Amino acid sequence: MEILKKIWNDKFSRIALIILIALYTVILFADFIAPYSSMYSNRDLAYAPPSTIYTINEKGKLSLPYTYNYIREYDPNLMQTVFKQDRSKKYFIKILPKAEKYKFLGIIPTHRHLFGVDKGGEIHLLGTDINGRDVFSRLLFGGRISMTVGFLALLIVFPIGLLYGGISGYLGGIVDVLMMRFAEAVMAIPSFYLLIILAAILPSGMTSVQRFALIVVILALIGWAGFARVVRGMVLSIKQEDFVQAEKIMGASKMRIILRHILPQTTSYVIIAMTLSVPSYILAESGLSFLGLGIQQPDASWGNMLKEAQEFTNILYRPWLLTPGGLIFIAVLSFNLLGDTIRDILDPKSEVRR
Amino acid sequence: MEFFKLITKRILQVIPLLVVVSMISFFIIRLAPIDPLAELRLNPSISEETLQKEIKRLNLDKPIIIQYLSWGKSFIKGDLGYTSSGEKVSVKLKERIPNTLLLTFIVIFLTWSVGIPLGILSAIKKETAFDRLLTVLSSVGMAIPSFFFAILMLMFAVKTGWFPVGGLTSYNYNDMTVWGKFIDLIKHLVLPVIVLFSISLSGLQRQMRANMLEVLDSDYVKFARAKGLSEFKVIFKHALRNAVNPMITLLGFEFAGLLSGAALTEYVFQYPGLGRLILEAVMKSDINLVMASLMMGTIMLVLGNLIADILLMLTDPRTRGVNKEGTGC
Numbered sequence: 001m002e003i004l005k006k007i008w009n010d011k012f013s014r015i016a017l018i019i020l021i022a023l024y025t026v027i028l029f030a031d032f033i034a035p036y037s038s039m040y041s042n043r044d045l046a047y048a049p050p051s052t053i054y055t056i057n058e059k060g061k062l063s064l065p066y067t068y069n070y071i072r073e074y075d076p077n078l079m080q081t082v083f084k085q086d087r088s089k090k091y092f093i094k095i096l097p098k099a100e101k102y103k104f105l106g107i108i109p110t111h112r113h114l115f116g117v118d119k120g121g122e123i124h125l126l127g128t129d130i131n132g133r134d135v136f137s138r139l140l141f142g143g144r145i146s147m148t149v150g151f152l153a154l155l156i157v158f159p160i161g162l163l164y165g166g167i168s169g170y171l172g173g174i175v176d177v178l179m180m181r182f183a184e185a186v187m188a189i190p191s192f193y194l195l196i197i198l199a200a201i202l203p204s205g206m207t208s209v210q211r212f213a214l215i216v217v218i219l220a221l222i223g224w225a226g227f228a229r230v231v232r233g234m235v236l237s238i239k240q241e242d243f244v245q246a247e248k249i250m251g252a253s254k255m256r257i258i259l260r261h262i263l264p265q266t267t268s269y270v271i272i273a274m275t276l277s278v279p280s281y282i283l284a285e286s287g288l289s290f291l292g293l294g295i296q297q298p299d300a301s302w303g304n305m306l307k308e309a310q311e312f313t314n315i316l317y318r319p320w321l322l323t324p325g326g327l328i329f330i331a332v333l334s335f336n337l338l339g340d341t342i343r344d345i346l347d348p349k350s351e352v353r354r
Numbered sequence: 355m356e357f358f359k360l361i362t363k364r365i366l367q368v369i370p371l372l373v374v375v376s377m378i379s380f381f382i383i384r385l386a387p388i389d390p391l392a393e394l395r396l397n398p399s400i401s402e403e404t405l406q407k408e409i410k411r412l413n414l415d416k417p418i419i420i421q422y423l424s425w426g427k428s429f430i431k432g433d434l435g436y437t438s439s440g441e442k443v444s445v446k447l448k449e450r451i452p453n454t455l456l457l458t459f460i461v462i463f464l465t466w467s468v469g470i471p472l473g474i475l476s477a478i479k480k481e482t483a484f485d486r487l488l489t490v491l492s493s494v495g496m497a498i499p500s501f502f503f504a505i506l507m508l509m510f511a512v513k514t515g516w517f518p519v520g521g522l523t524s525y526n527y528n529d530m531t532v533w534g535k536f537i538d539l540i541k542h543l544v545l546p547v548i549v550l551f552s553i554s555l556s557g558l559q560r561q562m563r564a565n566m567l568e569v570l571d572s573d574y575v576k577f578a579r580a581k582g583l584s585e586f587k588v589i590f591k592h593a594l595r596n597a598v599n600p601m602i603t604l605l606g607f608e609f610a611g612l613l614s615g616a617a618l619t620e621y622v623f624q625y626p627g628l629g630r631l632i633l634e635a636v637m638k639s640d641i642n643l644v645m646a647s648l649m650m651g652t653i654m655l656v657l658g659n660l661i662a663d664i665l666l667m668l669t670d671p672r673t674r675g676v677n678k679e680g681t682g683c
Contacts, residue, residue, distance in 0.1 A: 326502075
């Protein structure tokens, strides 16, 4: 509780915390907030620009917000397809309209979405992609993957790292030397090279859930070594303490001493390491997906959505495809700011550096 | 004499490390459900003879341990085999590694010559508007994904047309004068360098600031101040030397980070470096090439760390006399 209070008192970390809570809330309710499902596609509207929302009507009077549909036309002068607004029919934006069916929070089946337009209308807050899918909706669904992958990978990294570092540090001797040489070898391979190789050898033809789980495992395989090394260093100093010696004399088993007495002493480091390493997993996943080796289409992730943005025509004419990059940036920035504050709180030595 | 012994010992430690790395990578790749010769078999320009030679060289008909040993033997001899398109792997690597090294060295040189002074400045001017601005900028720099930044830079380049996009040289490079070649190279390097530079600068500046603040708070700096030394002397003669030492260890890590970060940047800018080579190799499941470039990447990284350690031994007397447990932190 003390920590939360301190976080709240710091201006930057308060903003970061609010942003993160907002992001996680939005992705939790993604089905409800997004006007379309992640698979919805309208092939006639590939690369449609964001819908313009009007609050003042053609007579200059204030009106309820409405939008027009886009129609795709081929412009012979420009030699390219252009999108024109179909001014013949207004579509008012509705709160809680009925649209595609989904399960609210995965349980309650419903048709209601947060907002939308009447049947026949289309609303794309951030335009559409090459398949005519709504970018805004896919951003929310992609966030589910991009924002959770880090935490899931940590669930694997921490037990492995703690146990490996704990055993290596506590037993010492030849076991320690061998275990540490192995960890160093894993660290010596440029991490991103290893990452893409591991991702590339995944067999094709997996379901998206399997693929997601394996990506998480791969990310964890990259991250554990560095963590284990630091834990080992801490264990080396903790095992000299009197309470460990006392436990030894009382005849506790080695595993018991490591698990019950030494590792709990590393909690504050674990918390710091956790917040500090989440962003690197987010970046790693999006990097992988960006290269086409991570989460695969048609599933959305911020990285694979950004993949489309790097084509020259898209860079020039379809800036809305860049939004996933902006979200990755905001999420990573918020995690970093929060992590810095938590590190300062838990590590009194860093008081000086502030 | 003692000093040379330490360095030799440190260099010798690298060898088992490389052996373990090669084993890890070899088994990962070999255990994968990929036929290492699939592409070679499909390539009509590869003769049956070459194919048989490769199978023999890789000992594909023998157990994996034998395969590894024979791979290791030919690796040490410098025989890296053929890529799936029939070129020699070593030729391909020779073409790409200098490009990655060029990019990395330029970036490290720039980050150090800008990051260290900025770190010192923000530590001295702690909590002024200047320091705050740098803190905000470095937070931004650390959070922006390299490939996203690279795309933004591409966007900039395409819109303004100031910089050529993709590759390292223009199509008419060979017809240019020496000066023209130089300018052409610079123009192609600007964007990738900017991307990698601004990302690694943030980390370096932060680290330097933190080190400097810690040193400025130490007893000997307080003593130097109490002695009545000028602030300039305190900072540059006493504080700076001790604050820079930990940075040298960081140099090795930075090299590692750059190798990884460069892969994505190279991909976006179509820069012909090692990172993109390994990516292409992975996509084509070109086993020989993947294995060789992975090893090369690792060797470069290990050498980077080695150089950093030796530099640290030269600058910091504390790391010399003590055993290896004491080095590093």
